[in-house]
Amino acid sequence: xxxxxxxxxxLSASVGDRVTITCRASQSISSYLxxxxxxxxxxxxxxxxxxxxxxxxxPSRFSGSGSGTDFTLTISSLQPxxxxxxxxxxxxxxxxxGQGTRLxxx
Amino acid sequence: xVQLQESGPGLVKPSQTLSLTCTVSxxxxxxxxxxWSWIRQPPGKGLEWIGYIYYSGSTYYNPSLKxxxxxxxxxxxxxxxxxxxxxxxxxxxxxxxARVSNFGDYYYYMDVWGKGTTxxxxx
Numbered sequence: 416x417x418x419x420x421x422x423x424x425x426l427s428a429s430v431g432d433r434v435t436i437t438c439r440a441s442q443s444i445s446s447y448l449x450x451x452x453x454x455x456x457x458x459x460x461x462x463x464x465x466x467x468x469x470x471x472x473x474p475s476r477f478s479g480s481g482s483g484t485d486f487t488l489t490i491s492s493l494q495p496x497x498x499x500x501x502x503x504x505x506x507x508x509x510x511x512x513g514q515g516t517r518l519x520x521x
Numbered sequence: 522x523v524q525l526q527e528s529g530p531g532l533v534k535p536s537q538t539l540s541l542t543c544t545v546s547x548x549x550x551x552x553x554x555x556x557w558s559w560i561r562q563p564p565g566k567g568l569e570w571i572g573y574i575y576y577s578g579s580t581y582y583n584p585s586l587k588x589x590x591x592x593x594x595x596x597x598x599x600x601x602x603x604x605x606x607x608x609x610x611x612x613x614x615x616x617x618x619a620r621v622s623n624f625g626d627y628y629y630y631m632d633v634w635g636k637g638t639t640x641x642x643x644x
Contacts, residue, residue, distance in 0.1 A: 416584060449630040451568075458617055458634035459560075459568065465628040502568055506629040509581050510558075510570040 417441055417505050421513035427521040432493045436516045438486045438503035447507035450479055450488045453515075454499045462501075463488065493518075523548040525618050525635035533612075533642050539605040543618030543635060550599050551576045556621035557601045558631055559592060561614040569614075573621055574601055608642045615639050 418441040428434050438448065446466035451459040461470045463479035466486060476491040490497055498520050503513040529541035543557070550557060558573035572582035574592045582590050591604040605612060616638055619631040 447628060451631075453568075458619075458637055459631075460634075461630055461632045464630035464632075465624055468624065468628075470632065504568075504570075504630075509583070510573075510629075512568040512570060515567045 417444060417508050417511050419503055419505055419511050419513040421501075421503055421516045423516060424514065425517040425519060427519045428493055429521045430493050430495055434490045434493055434518065436488045436501055436503075436518075438481075438488070438513050440484045440486075440505055440507075443483045444505045444507035446482045447505055448479075448481065448486045449504045449506060450477075451502045451504065452497075452499045453502065459502065495520075523620060523633050525620065525633060527616060527618050527635045527638040529616075529638060529640070531639055531641060533608055533640060534644050535609055535642055536607055539603070539608050539612060539640055539642070541603045541616055541618075541638065541640070542600050543602070545599045545601075545620075549596075550594060550601065551596045554622075556581075556629070557594065558619045558621050559603045560617045560619060560631070561612075562617070562637075563611070563614045571603065571605075571616075610642050613640065613642045 420439045422437045448466045450463040453459040467479045478489045500515045500517045502515050524546045526544045533539045556573040559571040572592045574580045589606045594601040618635045620633040622632045623629045
């Protein structure tokens with residue numbers, strides 16, 4: 416099984432900050448990596464697929480990069496609505512999620 | 522616009538079988554363009570993928586749950602279902618259904634989600 420590890424597990428930041436979340440796979444997964452945002456009491460929302468492709472309707476301040484085992488999600492300028500939990504998910508071999516990164520207001 | 526809605530009992534007794542249905546509206550399960558997936562989230566914890574199914578009935582399951590999970594599809598009702606047997610308190614979670622889309626035939630991702638339904642395992 417492919418394990419996904421996100422870092423940090425939680426993060427405090429301010430509106431306007433640039434934030435980066437990292438996801439590492441236990442083996443190479445090429446670019447088969449997706450990112451989701453989840454707000455309390457809501458279903459996850461797809462942000463990025465295939466490591467760097469922005470889902471339709473998602474603001475351009477969100478971007479993804481990486482391939483192989485190391486990936487990043489970057490939010491270029493945090494907005495109030497971005498405070499949420501973020502999950503990476505591999506699709507190289509069925510599906511596995513990372514444990515999540517909680518982004519909190521500083 | 523495609524929408525998914527989970528339904529089923531909110532309370533299941535230990536050792537029994539959890540049964541949920543996801544109804545798809547605004548699109549056809551039989552289109553063949555998508556897989557259909559179940560995901561769960563225990564209280565205060567992260568997301569766990571359970572499995573997915575193609576309209577033809579082909580299934581793929583999480584190895585850690587495979588011995589207890591059955592996902593099926595009913596194209597006539599535009600629904601797919603989850604059965605999880607021998608449940609314990611550890612199966613208490615919000616259960617989501619989702620559509621699995623693909624990009625370039627190889628990149629799969631879950632782009633449409635239901636709102637989720639809470640299932641509690643308790644006597």
